[in-house]
Amino acid sequence: MLTEVTHAKRLAALRAELARLDIDGLLVPRSDEYLGEYVPPSAERLAWLTGFTGSAGMAIVLAERAAVFTDGRYTTQVASQTDPALWERLHIIEQPAQEWLAEHAAGRSIGYDPWLHAQAAVERLAASGVRLVPLAANPLDAVWHDRPAAPRTQAMPQPAEFAGQGSAEKRAELAAALRQAGEDTAVLADPHSLAWLLNIRGADLEYTPLALGFALLHSNATVDLFMEPSKVPEATRAHLGNAVVVHPPVGLPTILAGLAGQAVRLDPESTPAWFAATLREAGATLRPGEDPCRLPRACKNPVEQAGARAAHRRDAVAMARFLAWFTAEAPRGGVTEMSAADRLLAFRREVPMFRAESFPAISGAGENGAIVHYRATEATNRAVRVNECYLVDSGGQYTDGTTDITRTLWTGPGTPPADLVERYTRVLRGHVALATLRFPQGVAGPHIDAVARAPLWEAGLDYDHGTGHGIGSFLSVHEGPVSISRAARPIPVRAGMILSDEPGYYQPGAYGIRIENLLLARPAAEQPGQVKPFLEFETLTLVPYERRLIGVALLTPAERAWVDAYHARVLAEVGEKVEPAVRDWLAEACAPL
Template sequence: MLTEVTHAERLAALRAELARSGVDGLLIPRSDEYLGEYVPPSGERLAWVTGFTGSAGMAIVLAERAALFVDGRYTTQARQQADTTLWEQRHLTEQPPQDWLAEHAAGLRIGYDPWLHPQSMLDRLAPSGAVLVPLAANPVDAVWRDRPAPPAAPAVPHPLAYAGRDSAEKRAEAAATLRAAGEDAAVLADPHSLAWLLNLRGGDLEHTPLALGFALLHADARVELFMEPAKLSEAVRVHLGNAVAAHPPAALAEALAGLGGKAVRIDPDATPVWFAATLREAGATLRPGEDPCRMPRACKNPVEQEGARAAHKRDAAAMARFLAWFARHAPQGGETEMSAAGRLLAFRREQPLFRAESFPAISGAGEHGAIVHYRATPESDRPIHSGECYLIDSGGQYTDGTTDITRTLWTGAREGGPIPPADLVERYTRVLRGHIALATLRFPQGVAGPHIDAVARAPLWQAGLDFDHGTGHGIGSFLSVHEGPVSISRAARTVPLRPGMILSDEPGFYQPGAYGIRIENLLLTRAAEARPGQTRPFLEFETLTLVPYERRLIDCALLTPAEHAWVDAYHGRVLAEIGGAVEADVAEWLQWACAPL
């Protein structure tokens, strides 16, 4: 962690730069120009200024005060990382930035980088009374003297055997959507859309296989790709074909200027406002609308669905090896949060088609498990003791799919070890009941994420408990571990779930200073078999994850007969599908872990 003096000096230097820029304050989002959750080191402006390294948040700097806004996943982490004498701590949704601006910055000129904000964000801030001023240059960059260079990893083709659909077919379908809407072109500002549309992957981010860039999709299915030329080998250019014209990023402004008089779709939630300003200046007609690649990308095709199933089986074998290893070693002491996470990564690396972790593993023992997005560092790494709760949230990027799984474990020996406390067992069981309720839900077509969030919370609510994060998020296909447009959360957009979508199912409970509980599987949305008298189509979930639960934390007396039977059936499936894919000693542990409750 950087010292308090260093962050105070950085904040002072930034304030001096703001004065030179003629503004009274600055908005500093977590995102970079691609507006993604994960950013390269060159885009970590929020972390550089504040010290907070979480994947979501915003800061506002004024001449005499500054505030850091984070959601419920990061409130504890923000207090630990960002100096509270420099930064007021605020909850992103309960104490939103617009309220803070209205109280402290009404009438003031607040600068923003038009490359780092979507229009939807500025619209939320506009009623605050602050005067939002676009800046030609980012003041943080002006004072960040040792800022890393932007990433320059090569782009690579994503084989049709894993993509499932040819790029030309996808381009034709997306272009038809534009023509039907009377639009001439669409701005593709999300690199995930480029990756999906062009069957392209890359290495510009550590955990998400993207080649960063922008594109314009035309109504005749032509694509103009704006990416550093050094990323595009001759083999990649051949893969892209003649209908995709590659240009350096510096050519983007000129290309937008050439759209004067055209109707251009632009996603207000996923596009930096720089694009809209440039298109307006060129005389284009802006048509707000969703990125035409976003929904097709979320609905996995049959090849991607089979890839997800295969990836989860291999990932489950790695997890089984890890859990068997953990069961032997954790009660003996000598392991730490970082050593356990490293061991799990080593098991995953042995699996075919493994490429990287899908995010930095959350390996939290005891009180660290209560920090929702905790990341062990050499400074925070602590021993894993016998007789405590341990939470491991991790995932893998495989060429045929992306995984994300959380298990909460008890570190005592299988026999004769410390007994879990009653309150931990009760709360774990309630979390498990909510997890099962969502996994087994049947629901009519048209239902969206916010409509089913309460299903996973109800067993906790009955005891006056809750958790301060969403219940589920979308998952990409060898893409981001967090993918829109659908999520399961009270705050989510009301986008109906559709067949082919993969979402997480991860209720939890967190006792600050003591332990954290979270149980996560991935679910594939599919059509449900019709029942007699059914009057409309229904959907259901297929569970992809195949890893046993912590049986020592389950109170069978709290389970309904149906829940009890579901756990036994799930464990039977895990044993049948994974038991033959692991070594004899791991298979023996699986026999114990998957035995009927």
Template sequence: MTPADRLAALRGELARAGVDGFLVPRGDEYLGEYVPPSGERLAWLTGFTGSAGMAVVLAGRAALFTDGRYTTQAAQQTDPALWEQRHITEQPAADWLAEHAAGRRIGYDPWLHAEAALAQLERPGVTFVPLAANPIDAIWADRPAPPQAPAVAHPLRYAGLAAAEKRAAAAAALRAAGQDAAVLADAHSLAWLLNIRGGDLAHTPLALGFALLRADASAEVYMDPGKVPAETRAHLGNDVVVRPRSALAGALAGLAGKAVQLDAEATPAWFAATLRAAGATVVPGEDPCRLPRACKNAVEQAGARSAHRRDAVALARFLAWFAAAAPAGGETELSAAERLLAYRRELPLFQAESFPAISGAGENGAIVHYRVTPESDRAIRAGECYLIDSGGQFLDGTTDVTRTLWTGPGAAPLALRQRYTRVLQGHLGLASLRFPQGVAGPHVDAIARRALWQAGLDFDHGTGHGVGSFLSVHEGPASISRAAKPVPLAAGMILSDEPGYYLPGQYGIRIENLLLVREAAAQPDQVKPFLEFETLTLAPYARALIEVVLLSPAERAWVDEYHARVLAEVAPGCDTATAAWLAAACAPLREAPTGTA
């Protein structure tokens, strides 16, 4: 079927269902950022493969809504004759519906939308109708089967806290609130609470399923029992039972008269509707695992440091190789990404990439979440920018790092060096920040933009996201963004620090390290507790792109101190040639020859 045929077939199904339109989100029933092939309904219908977005289909028109990371990609991947392109924050879907769907009945799959997300779409005159079956599934003839990877135990030496202790703490909170049970619809919560991992997604080690946590600390897991081998059942213990997903409706019906906590932002609307129909009281509340999962315990923090030190060896090998290979030519975006992955595969405890590497040369670097394919792969040429954003999943931690490089052999243009340095200044400003407890991500986002704003520049994405512990590379509830909820930053959280600048058609700049929130040493006149960031990522910045005269003495000192730390911690694990390259790349700025990296 062509894209036009698919859209026409969907409209036929909507007419048969008696609705005037349909909402097509990116997510599947687990509402996560990453979905298995069987959940890629938006990509199948539109051709857009980004990790965030939504389509709205009406009888006579259709629109695709994406954020600033994906506007260029969406325009390239979809047919403008079929799909109107809209910026999801500047041109919200709710406003589009109010303008074009007033008086219409708009269908939706209650498994694919959280109640809170549906509430944001509500406008007078637009009626939303839950459908018993997803109409896309009726026309997607070759839809892949759901994943069937086994759930496996995550050892205590990496988790740091036994699953029974986690369940006891969460159950105690339920009892204190007078609640009988909590719905856990986020597969990350199952992974953390039960100390299990899986292979249902390519880059995030999840065993997809749902759970009910009871106030007595027992739990029921709803996934295909065939995915849970005997050794995993033994790990779960007698207080955790595994049931097929088909038993879920009956289990919710059995909660009649009970108070059930449910996160309206992270749970499919089907759950609340089913519970209310059964006579249960739905109590709004955040997923009880979300904040404890984000605040890594001491073992997880130590694991993150170890994972980053190992990852740094692969990064150093890659950067040293690139410094020699790029000026010579012959490499492409795919070959460079594969080279870095090959180095990572040699590292202890490495399991997979934490996301498909963003390997963009020249104009492709300006596509914020560019994903190179054999069709888009292009040569990395001399005298241009190259952006590589990548990460690894290790049993003891998750990494995510971006470096923007100059291919050489000559000097980078002054304007490019100035813009790179302004991005670097924002990156340093956030990394070196001390802030009082209670400060949230939206409060500090501007710090990473200040140097860019002074030059009339900006970037259209958040500054930082949370990162899991051998879990998702994008983790809530905290993030650093103007649009983020004001969740206070807390000790143990790991967040990215990744300001950027993108010049469409020419190049992209992004610099990313991961930061661990920790308690800050008290100052003599301090009136309240303060926090600070510990930088986890260990990789030198691009010397050839730093316009040193723009840096303040304090900024230069920070870079020199960071580079000295990189050299001290990473060089011992490197081969002789890489260690020699690293020593040059980490020399004090005032001594560095132009074009080192």
């Protein structure tokens, strides 16, 4: 286990390197050059420097002070993992980095690695009044002497039976859109776009099946793919075809230089600032615009939708086995947060087509459940005690789909406290309200966020995270562009999108409540007199709720009927796929309220 002394020495070494370079400070983001949520060990710079291991955050290092910023999901975690003598711990929404820079570093030179920051993010930080200096090499890497090697797993084809549409067809459709917009080339800096457009997957990241790389999509439907050649075996090259040319990443500057005079689309929110600077120097005309793969990727085609349903049915078998086991074992003692997560992973591994977890399981008992993105470690792992709340948020990567589910459980055998039941039931009511919502086409994620919060707001309660995020198709468990959050961009929900429905409530030092299902947006049946098209949600997740925490009298008749109908569906679709003992447990868990 690393000590405070270790992180103090690392911070001191970095400051010495900044002094050598004659710059006043450095931005240290959580991201790697692909700007994704999950990064390989070789890119865990923020964790190496600060000790904070969350998936979102940034540090700013000056000679005399330093700060680490994160959002509401991680405020408790960052406080427990970082040394207050070294770091100010700040909420990135309430105390934005640009305001901190304006107060403490105005007029000073602040270095940044242009590969690790999106162009738009650099522009926002520059508004703070500091002098941002792009660096040719990252100073932190110069002092990180035992930095792991970058991953180099192979890119493999994603079969058409799961992708639902061939790469050539996708490329032709997007190339036509580029021509219509008067654009010659689009920069694809997001490996998810490569995975979707080229129908390839990889294992460069532990939880997201990506082969890391960059690409240029041209208006003639050809692609220049920048990936180490050793990562692209002959079978994958044959799958890609002659219209996709593989280049080593070191060839990227030369190819970009050849785009002089061309109109190049670049997403300023998801593309490293290095690309914009290099293309400007080459004489290309930059056309700011969203990654052309992002919206089509989010709107799952019929084959991907069928795959998501099938993956959730199989995942439900693993969850039913786990919940039956947990219900029996937790009251006896001997279960820990880590042993519970290990048992759930073991059940998933028995399910056909399982490839990996879709994120590190959040297995939090009692007060640890109140840490929104808690991850049990050897240092924090504790026993799951009798008569307390236990929260488990987990998911699986299957060849035909990605799952993400949260259930809050009561360990029994005693009766849960009335206030816990009341708050769980309010969370459940908000969860049901979103699942049953009908809404006009054109409505965006921020417009429906309040639907899930309303039952909590009635009691003066809330939660400090979004209500829902997009889900990929055997891709990232967190996928844009739509998010059900008041802080999200107002991008309309569209048919084919898969979104999570996960309201919660967290009592620091006591317990956490979150209930999460995945929902598929689809056209709603037309009502008499309807004046515009509407959408609704199909619930994909098939796992019972914790009936011991449901205050039945607090539900409306419609809410109670929906829960009963959902449980009946769970029993019908999952019960026949599990062994008799688990089916008996499932029948009791799914009995009418």
